[in-house]
Amino acid sequence: MRLRRYHDHVKLIYKTLVARNTKTQLHTRTMTSAATINEQDVASFHKHLRGSTHILALLGAGLSAPSGLPTFRGAGGLWRTHDAVSLASPEAFEADPGLVWQFYNYRRHMALNVNPNPAHYALAELAKRMPGFATLSQNVDGLSPRAGHPPEQLHLLHGSLFQIKCASERCDYVETNFDDPFCEALRPPEGIIDPTANSVRGTAPDISDASVSLPSVPRSALPSCPSCKSDVLRPGVVWFGEPLPEDVLGAVDDYINSAEKIDLIMVIGTSSKVQPAAGYVGPARRKGARVCVINMDPNDGPSGGWRKGDWMFTGDAAVLVPKLLEPVIGSLPGQED
């Protein structure tokens, strides 16, 4: 069964992943950077949070980095000998769909073999407790959905590695798919197991290493669209040069426009200076929002500069986010002091 489209089956996989993660992830982290948090800032943030009903969060790769996922967008950004950015375009897929699929099959495998971290769980919990909390995420790794973030409050700006769609623009076929490998042609080659491979990479050779030989995959070996049968399936992510999903942008605009007041905008693990975060800070401020940036880079300030009442928390999102949201969500299991 190469293309599992049966909802029950997907739900079962999801449930298994959630159960597995809930059991293991919260006990494996060390809280190393907790001591560096400015407690006065935390207290003032907590005070504001307690009176908040409308919060917008913008999430980026820095949220998932503590889970152990490579981002490919940072300095270098190489996958094998390829600039990862050069693989993420419709042109690259047209030229060599097998190669682009090998890259995405690898990313799906990596994402399925790491766990959501406490920040994903904390944000999911806030969403469950606060109907006026909306999240806009640039992450395609599926970690927020796996942490139980309610889908109606989670807007995926760049799509998902686990949505598959038809490569034809004239066909609107979409499916949810967690198969790993995505298809037999993408099964990593058997070979000598890399003794340095970590648990994330598992026991197969690490195909991100260009010295591991990887046979090319012809277009004909990729699954074709079961709906139109005229094109192959492709990852349901937004590639460079493609427009962002209109329904997602529209939903976030509706959220901002219909809110009488927005109390807070949280920018987590992504630069608040550049799009998309930069484009939302201004409109949120005009609705009264104070800005909170949580990032590893202490120099990351919002476009337009800091204002009185904003917060910057520098460090590991997996440590900071649960601590900051504690007045509303309480302690996550395994995180009690």
Ligand SMILES: [Zn+2]
């Ligand atoms: Zn199709």
